[in-house]
Amino acid sequence: MSRLPPFTFAFQPIVNVVSGAIASYEALVRGPGGEPARQVLTQVGPPDLHVLDRQLRIEAIRLASMLGGPCNLHLNLMPRSLDLSAQAIISTLEMAERCGMRADQITLEITEDEIIDDLKRFAEMVNTHRSSGVHFAIDDFGAGYAGLNLLAEFQPDAIKLDMSLVRGIESRGPRQAIVRGIQRTCTDLGIDVIAEGVETEAEYWWFRQEGIELFQGYLFARPELRQMPLAFYPPSA
């Protein structure tokens, strides 16, 4: 097996503003000095990418359990890894167990564009792992072409609204209408909606007014290298 590049993680909270608790931490891969994720991922060629992908989740769990007590974790998953072997998920869950975490404390995030090529097959693969209790979320929802269509075949536990839909929402009519449509569908299907990349109080208030409870973004906390940061809660409007 080839050598993997050095990496570490930054953690960013996902907050539930109704309960006032941190719902989970997303583990974001970084270079050892805090370099952006791209710098780590581009050092590896396609054949080894799934090896790196699997190792990233294992190390993220290890680091998280060293840093803090019990918490929930959001970890990224490349769907290609699923194609290659079911080990992609099993290895993650084994590591969680070794660190004293339950499977239902783990949410695996997959981006919309990566799923859409072979949706049915993906849905089958993922659903076989759901009995373990592990959660699935679709990342960057609304950025790609698919959007709601995806949810006909595969219903995740949560979706994270793409930043492009969040930015400046308080003053963009069509964007508001799109988010309301997404929210309507997700409510009907029992899917949590997370507003990601929220940076201003105006954005936050708009989503609060629409009933969104889960948030992630600079307004609440920035990602911190090898730390589990606390979150700031904006005053209610």
Next chain:
Amino acid sequence: MSALMHLIYSSAATQVFTPEDLAALLALARKKNAALAVTGMLLHIDGSFLQVLEGEPEAVDSLFRTISADPRHTQIVTIIREHIPRRAFSDWSMGFAAVTPEELAELDGANDFFAGSTCLTRLNSGRTKKLLGAFKEGRWRSRLSIASMAGSAARREPALRDRPPISFAFQPVYDASENAIVSHEAVVCGPDGGPPDAALNQYHTAQDRARLDMEARVLAIGLAARLALPTGLTLSLRAHHADQAAQALRSVLDTAAQCGIDADRITIAIDQDQLIGDPIAFASIIQQYRGAGLKICIDHFGAGRSGLCQVETYQPDSIALDEHLVRDIASHGPRQAIARGIIQTCDDLGIDVIARHVCLPAEYDWFRHEGVSHFQGPLIGAPKFEMLTRDLPARAQWQP
């Protein structure tokens, strides 16, 4: 054609506006707007504003930037920004109405909303379009002169080639709220009404097929005109390149004018799954021709590349739900949830939703119950070879 657009926004006043304040504001606005050739109207109710600005894009955008920076109002939300074929308020450098919610509630189309005394900052585009429609049709009819529609061109049909390799069947689109056939979609078929495959297979090169595709819409318009089409006409456009789309839409406009069919009776149903190249360039071509009066429908909505984010890119007049979302919807939970989400977004934006390929009464009933009024499919009427559908669907057969 010089490009026109309108921008509609709502906002909330940060200070109390006396009638004198408003008069001063309007006097200044009218002077500025006249210089910029911007027309429009301003509504004021209880401290909230709704303003329509129409004119050339640069003028409207730059004026809106200035307006946005004005500290006398806040919560500025752009509700609609789109190309338009003609001005709705051409006589007004800035029409103004200070109205009460009660007065607004008397307007057809707006009453369902304003009966609750809701303020203008809670308006969405769907309501706004209804509201402006009501103003144009009713309240201000005596004071507004809407430019008469162009259409003086003599009626003549384009010369059809002796034996075109293809012909068309026409399938009705039914609007349940008006109980009327509102459009016919031209479906390509062979010259004898059979499948078009044999005819299409004669075209081997991509270039030949592109030429046929271009001619197809011209033929369809000519045929519809000969049949004295009383409804709208829906033509599909499967684009590969943005420049191809521009050429196709130009030919549609020219042919329609020659045949005496107004551009706004024609709906272009866009199928973009084979689009190559820059989607933004393609969308901007579409927007431009929408400005010339053509109506735009996104076809196969809810499948492949056609998702919700495209309503922001294209700002279509309608979307046609993909067959797989319609099929068996009455018993399929996830499809229902998705359709409700799409309907919600489209309602907010004033976009018509068309349920296509409706085969079963249960499918029809489900969509009707969710407020969808446009239907197409075997249940409504099959495509008829070189014929239009004049009879309304036999609703009694499936309506409870």
